[in-house]
Amino acid sequence: MNSKNKSASGKYGNLQTLLQGAGLRPTKQRLALAGLLFDGCDKHVTAEQVHASLTRMKAKVSLATVYNSLNHFRGAGLLRQVVVDGGQAFFDTNIGSHHHVFDEDTGLLTDIPAASIRVSHLPKLPQGKKLARVDIVLRVQSNA
Amino acid sequence: MNSKNKSASGKYGNLQTLLQGAGLRPTKQRLALAGLLFDGCDKHVTAEQVHASLTRMKAKVSLATVYNSLNHFRGAGLLRQVVVDGGQAFFDTNIGSHHHVFDEDTGLLTDIPAASIRVSHLPKLPQGKKLARVDIVLRVQSNA
DNA sequence: GTGTTTGCAAAGTGTTTGCAATTTA
DNA sequence: TAAATTGCAAACACTTTGCAAACAC
Numbered sequence: 162m163n164s165k166n167k168s169a170s171g172k173y174g175n176l177q178t179l180l181q182g183a184g185l186r187p188t189k190q191r192l193a194l195a196g197l198l199f200d201g202c203d204k205h206v207t208a209e210q211v212h213a214s215l216t217r218m219k220a221k222v223s224l225a226t227v228y229n230s231l232n233h234f235r236g237a238g239l240l241r242q243v244v245v246d247g248g249q250a251f252f253d254t255n256i257g258s259h260h261h262v263f264d265e266d267t268g269l270l271t272d273i274p275a276a277s278i279r280v281s282h283l284p285k286l287p288q289g290k291k292l293a294r295v296d297i298v299l300r301v302q303s304n305a
Numbered sequence: 306m307n308s309k310n311k312s313a314s315g316k317y318g319n320l321q322t323l324l325q326g327a328g329l330r331p332t333k334q335r336l337a338l339a340g341l342l343f344d345g346c347d348k349h350v351t352a353e354q355v356h357a358s359l360t361r362m363k364a365k366v367s368l369a370t371v372y373n374s375l376n377h378f379r380g381a382g383l384l385r386q387v388v389v390d391g392g393q394a395f396f397d398t399n400i401g402s403h404h405h406v407f408d409e410d411t412g413l414l415t416d417i418p419a420a421s422i423r424v425s426h427l428p429k430l431p432q433g434k435k436l437a438r439v440d441i442v443l444r445v446q447s448n449a
Numbered sequence: 450g451t452g453t454t455t456g457c458a459a460a461g462t463g464t465t466t467g468c469a470a471t472t473t474a
Numbered sequence: 475t476a477a478a479t480t481g482c483a484a485a486c487a488c489t490t491t492g493c494a495a496a497c498a499c
Contacts, residue, residue: 186472186473186474186478186479187473188472188473188478188479188480189472189480190479190480191479207463208463208464209463221481222480222481223480223481223482224464224481225464225465225466225480225481225482225483226479226480226481228463228464228465229465229466229479229480230479232464232465244388244389244390244391245388246388247388247391247394247462247463247488247489248462248463249462249463249464250391250463250464262428262430264431264434265437273428276426277426277427277428278424278425278426278427278428279423279424279425279426280422280423280424280441281422281423281425282420282421282422282423283421283422283443284406284417284421284422284443286406286443286445287408287445289447289448289449290408290445290446290447290448291445291446291447291448292443292444292445293409293444293445293446294443294444295441295442295443295444296440296441296442296444297424297439297440297441297442298439298440298441299427299428299430299436299438299439299440300436300437300438300439300440301430301431301434301435301436301437302434302435302437303433303434303435304433304434304435305433330453330454330497330498330499331498332453332454332455332497332498333455333497334454334455335454351488352488352489353488365456366455366456367455367456367457368456368489369455369456369457369458369489369490369491370454370455370456372488372489372490373454373455373490374454376489376490391463391464391487391488392487392488393487393488393489394488394489450499451498451499452497452498452499453496453497453498453499454495454496454497454498455494455495455496455497456493456494456495456496457492457493457494457495458491458492458493459490459491459492460489460490460491460492461488461489461490461491462487462488462489462490463486463487463488463489464485464486464487464488465484465485465486465487466483466484466485466486467482467483467484467485468481468482468483469480469481469482470479470480470481470482471478471479471480471481472477472478472479472480473476473477473478473479474475474476474477474478
């Protein structure tokens with residue numbers, strides 16, 4: 162049943178579980194969004210990109226809802242936000258420990274495993290502060 | 306002469322030289338801005354902050370000019386832009402090799418010398434790309 | 450004088466918010 | 475039915491831009 166949704170059967174159930182497990186009501190819009198994002202491949206998306214994709218695949222979700230949902234997903238720990246330059250924010254479906262390569266020519270963002278970079282000699286932090294995260298961005302550009 | 310400008314004599318001359326050396330015309334506004342920024346101490350400022358400072362010290366420089374000038378300074382290599390989260394852009398007067406600590410509670414940005422962090426095992430980059438920069442941000446928060 | 454820079458206000462971009470209608474549990 | 479979510483449009487924060495007047499060389 163429910164043959165119109167491409168992420169039917171198992172997939173659908175998993176997404177529903179995923180959202181519920183995160184304390185989010187599995188609405189049509191969120192399921193569509195989750196179906197797009199959590200397909201097993203790591204992704205870096207912007208709100209506009211996701212909105213465009215949803216629109217292209219005939220899932221009517223307003224841009225505001227895309228923003229709200231992405232933020233909810235982030236709050237629930239399903240996504241991570243990455244900022245590489247002013248402009249737009251990226252949402253990263255890879256929530257494990259890792260870093261990024263930002264291509265300044267194309268604006269594309271790529272993951273690199275945390276293990277690829279070894280950081281040593283972290284400085285001591287101010288009193289009463291703890292390290293929340295280490296963000297490393299390798300900025301690359303064409304060497305033409 | 307020119308006793309009304311607080312960064313008179315030597316300082317003023319240096320700033321003028323600095324700007325000219327960077328290929329920028331030493332206008333009143335740019336000199337005021339440069340006087341604020343290049344006093345020998347490393348700073349992280351936003352356009353709004355600089356504009357507020359200039360206004361407070363009675364140097365009338367429009368916000369648009371602050372933005373334009375900061376961008377010119379950056380283009381000339383006098384400043385570096387740092388992005389830590391969406392909101393506003395920081396301009397860093399420290400253009401040497403270093404990294405940052407971002408306090409998520411206060412929104413304050415601090416420098417740490419590049420030597421404080423040792424990065425090893427950088428992954429290999431895509432064909433035809435070269436490493437432009439490594440940006441490292443230590444995100445800290447209160448451990449209360 | 451000629452080309453650059455300024456300042457203002459308007460436009461632009463990316464994101465958030467207020468609120469009525471809808472949907473979920 | 476009560477609470478959460480949606481969608482729209484308006485509001486928002488930050489930044490850039492168009493253009494006439496002012497300025498630097």
